Amino acid sequence: MYGLNLADNITRLRHARKITQEELADFLGVTKASVSKWENAQSTPDLLMLLGLSAFFDVTVDGLLGYEPQLSREQIRRRYEELSRDFANLPFEEAVRKTRTLAHRYYSCYPLLLQLGVLYWNHSMLAETKEGQKEILSEAAGWCDHILENSGDVGLCNDALALKAGLTLQMGRAAETVNLLEPAAKPGRLGGQGQAGALLVQAYQMMGETDQAKFHIQGRQYVDLLNLVGDGILSLALYENEIDRCEKTIGRIRCVIKEYSLENLHPNLAAQFYFQSAVVYARNENWEESLLSLGSFEKCVDRLLNAKRGCLHGDDYFDLLDGWIEELPLGDMAPRDRGFMGQNISQALSHPVFEGMKEKKEFQRLVHRFAQEKGGESYD
Numbered sequence: 001m002y003g004l005n006l007a008d009n010i011t012r013l014r015h016a017r018k019i020t021q022e023e024l025a026d027f028l029g030v031t032k033a034s035v036s037k038w039e040n041a042q043s044t045p046d047l048l049m050l051l052g053l054s055a056f057f058d059v060t061v062d063g064l065l066g067y068e069p070q071l072s073r074e075q076i077r078r079r080y081e082e083l084s085r086d087f088a089n090l091p092f093e094e095a096v097r098k099t100r101t102l103a104h105r106y107y108s109c110y111p112l113l114l115q116l117g118v119l120y121w122n123h124s125m126l127a128e129t130k131e132g133q134k135e136i137l138s139e140a141a142g143w144c145d146h147i148l149e150n151s152g153d154v155g156l157c158n159d160a161l162a163l164k165a166g167l168t169l170q171m172g173r174a175a176e177t178v179n180l181l182e183p184a185a186k187p188g189r190l191g192g193q194g195q196a197g198a199l200l201v202q203a204y205q206m207m208g209e210t211d212q213a214k215f216h217i218q219g220r221q222y223v224d225l226l227n228l229v230g231d232g233i234l235s236l237a238l239y240e241n242e243i244d245r246c247e248k249t250i251g252r253i254r255c256v257i258k259e260y261s262l263e264n265l266h267p268n269l270a271a272q273f274y275f276q277s278a279v280v281y282a283r284n285e286n287w288e289e290s291l292l293s294l295g296s297f298e299k300c301v302d303r304l305l306n307a308k309r310g311c312l313h314g315d316d317y318f319d320l321l322d323g324w325i326e327e328l329p330l331g332d333m334a335p336r337d338r339g340f341m342g343q344n345i346s347q348a349l350s351h352p353v354f355e356g357m358k359e360k361k362e363f364q365r366l367v368h369r370f371a372q373e374k375g376g377e378s379y380d
Contacts, residue, residue, distance in 0.1 A: 005065070006038070006044060006045075006064065007038060009064055009066050010038050010064075011039045013057040013059070013064075014039075017057070021036055022035075024056075027056060028052050028056070030049070062107075070106075070108075070109050073111070073331075076111055076112045077329075077330055079102060080115050080116075080333075083095065083098060083116075083119055084122075084123075086099075087119075092126045092128065095123070099116055099119060099120070102116065103116050103143065107146070108150075110147045110153065110156055111156060111329060113146065114143070114156060114159055114163065114329070115329055115330065117140035117144055117160075117163050117167070118330075120137065120140040121137065121163065121166060121167055124136055124137050124170065133170075137170055138171065140163070140167050141164050141168060141171075144160040144163050145164070147160040148160050148164075161180060161184075162181075165180045165181050168180065198220070201220070204216065215323065218319075218320045218321055218324060219321070219324040221318075222265075222318060222321055225256070225260055226266060226269055229257065229269055229270070232256075232273060233272055233273050233276045235249050236250070236276045236279075240280050240283055243284045243286075246280045250280070253273060257270055257273065263299065264303070265312070265313070265314075266311075266312065267304050268300070268304060270296075271297050271300035271304065274293045274294070274297035274300060275293070275294070275297045277289075277290075277293040278291075278297060282353045283353050285356060290357065291357065291362050294362075294363070298366060298369075301345060301370075311332065312331075313325065313332060346367075349363075349370060
């Protein structure tokens with residue numbers, strides 16, 4: 001799990017400062033022989049001396065010891081799932097304290113720290129005040145900075161950068177989000193256009209590793225599919241007052257969802273699309289289409305709430321996707337607890353845009369049904 005490298009670290013830090021064993025000994029008030037024994041692992045400094053060494057080298061005691069606790073992927077998933085339940089069932093501040101304690105304990109386990117940032121992002125709306133929301137979002141952004149400054153894992157750093165961009169946007173700091181993302185998103189950047197993934201597939205194919213090439217191409221297709229639908233949701237929000245364009249977008253994305261069985265593959269994203277469609281139709285007072293979209297939304301939510309654990313998986317077309325999903329940080333598990341999802345859905349239906357159809361029986365049925373979900377009465 002971890003190792004202690006005190007002897008090597010004292011030597012390395014002393015060399016970095018370009019000082020001799022005698023100079024270090026003079027500063028600490030010990031003999032040169034004591035420093036030599038520390039560096040040769042023949043003895044170890046006492047607690048007060050450790051504090052003096054950490055102050056002199058400007059590192060934490062954990063850093064000086066080389067104490068770097070790491071959790072396995074399964075351990076990270078288990079802790080995320082536990083904390084997600086805590087946010088659904090415990091007072092918000094208590095859940096935050098438990099998350100913060102875990103982050104402090106495993107501050108050098110960067111994959112865990114990233115997922116705790118995701119956890120905060122997914123549950124920040126539970127804070128009682130805007131200031132409380134910004135406080136934990138800012139804390140999560142700080143964890144991202146810590147990862148970016150200290151991790152040598154390029155993929156993890158890219159994820160931390162993307163997460164920080166999402167956090168800053170949610171805090172209303174749009175200009176900062178632009179500054180973080182614009183350099184990589186420019187059309188001329190190879191990575192921004194996804195060429196790196198395509199090159200990887202071609203490289204595996206050239207090496208004769210066809211199974212790996214197929215594994216990665218299915219993952220790319222799946223991600224591109226999710227991005228297409230996600231962008232459709234954003235488009236509906238941007239053009240919500242241009243009903244003709246929105247109806248074209250809704251028609252096309254519905255075809256994509258149907259052809260790729262997205263209601264089954266990713267019910268959460270499909271639910272978001274149907275809900276945004278319902279909002280657009282309601283804003284334009286097309287109550288019939290709005291209710292139809294909410295009906296599709298309800299079906300997707302049922303799949304989410306009735307899932308035994310995870311809600312992501314492959315199918316006959318994406319027959320290698322299960323293995324790809326298993327490599328995701330959280331695997332196939334949902335990012336929020338089912339009880340929390342029920343609460344969010346109930347709140348979503350109170351959107352002012354639905355005021356014009358609150359007397360319609362079908363809408364009242366949905367409100368009543370998800371009010372039960374909020375209370376945890378509809379599933380065990």
